[in-house]
Amino acid sequence: MERLSTRELEYFVALSEELHFGRAAERLGIAQPPLSRAIRQLERRVGVPLLERTSRKVALTPAGEVLLHESRKALDAVSAAMLRTQRAGAVSSRLVVVLKPGGEGGLLPDILARYEKDPDAIEVDLLFCGVGEQAMMLRDGRADVAFLHAPHDDLSGFDAEELVVEKMIVVVPAGHRLAGRSHVRLADLEGENLPSWQGGTVDEGFGPDPHAGGRLMQLIALGRLVAVVPASLAGQLRRDLACVPVEDAAPSTLLVAWPERSRSRAVAAFVRAAVAVSPFAR
Template identity: 60%
Template sequence: METRELAYFAAVAEELHFGRAAARLGMAQPPLSRAIQQLERRLGVRLFDRSSRGVSLTPAGEVLAREAAKVLDAVAAATARTRRAGLAAPRLVVALKPGGDGGLLPDILTAYGSHPDAVDVELALCGVAQRAQLVRDGTADVAFLHVPYEDLTGFDSEPLRVEGTVAVMPVGHPLAGRASVCLADLDADPTPRWPGRHPEVTDPAMLMQLVALGKMIVVAPESVRGQIRRDLACVPVLDAEPTTVVLAWAEETRSRALAAFVRTATEVAGRLAHAPG
């Protein structure tokens, strides 16, 4: 199969309509239909059921839809990484949400700057959901992620710091004055909790605004304290699973600059973990 054929198939699989898929691809519908039929003949299976009620994926088509997405993402990522590797001035792109480095990044950057394999570092500040995607699509080389909240499939990773968990709520909330809470306390509260409700809200500023309005309680790593507004409170959650800050990068990546960054980050995290106070 060619990537062009996979792109044609993926468009139809997402639209479930040949006309809309053709318009999206910028081509006429008859050539698209012929390309899909040729792909079905070569594979020896039907990928779509076509009827007067519309177009739907067959079981074989559902499998190919999943696999095609992986292949097309990998091709796009390979293209992006190759182009970036060919830049006259190479750089390392690090994705993170604001405050998502566990307080480690300033020391990491200072130490990394003196490494013989270091290159210029570009920070890609983004929302919670975008960090991993930037690495998957080749826009970023490495990201600060949080386990257990992140899917590390397809990544190599290195743990840096284990943090406790806090609940972020308005200062006027009934639980805000407590020294600590348990998950049962949050479960009993009628305020929706994130992660959980409204998973599509991933922008940190929007999350904090919803918290300030009393629309949400956010459960987050303890290091979020440094970015919290004055009208919000952080209360430790005693029985929540600890959060591990990790560096994550695409599997089988070969880059001296990236290896030096990961090695430096691990050394800095270890040193700070054993520092007095």
């Protein structure tokens, strides 16, 4: 079977996103006829129609939707491979660890202390990001290791080790009707305004932004929202906030994740350190 080139995938992604040959050609910096020929050749090679063309519009077929999804992943993988290779060959190579603020279950100081003693350890750069951005940064090569949370983060393309399984709490203003309760159930939150990333989608107002967590807590303190978060965040709350266990919420599992088939000794050393300090190892 013939392999598709990155150029073909780039052409197809541009056309799929623009759904207009003229705009896609302009975006790619080429003339429209070569783009049209390349897309026709691509359809011949894959053997199925990728586009529905009329005089008024261009639309993706179901097969085209699949190729668009896979093309984006493939191009991201190529870009990530180049970035990781360049960073690995740098004179002062460093291990980039990405996490959202407070998103490492309080384990990071112990992990770093243990990691520094490993002979394969190198300098660590901590990269703080907004809600939902860790997996993206690990996937595109900007980071070597990430702290992720299941079931909320997409783990495809990663290897991972579980570190902590956390119960969930709801964070509310100190004067909220639920603030004095010993526990609540999800049904008790009916009618409350929850940020949309609670269901696994990221609301545009909360990420990717390294200050998103602080803005979220400010909105909760103002009575605009309540949020269900891992219990490890309870110790970091402001005085004008309260937390209550949510007894029937699905737990959140903290994981340390890295790209599949990674051969980095520094990554392996960091994962060993993380697993060693995990409560699962005790």
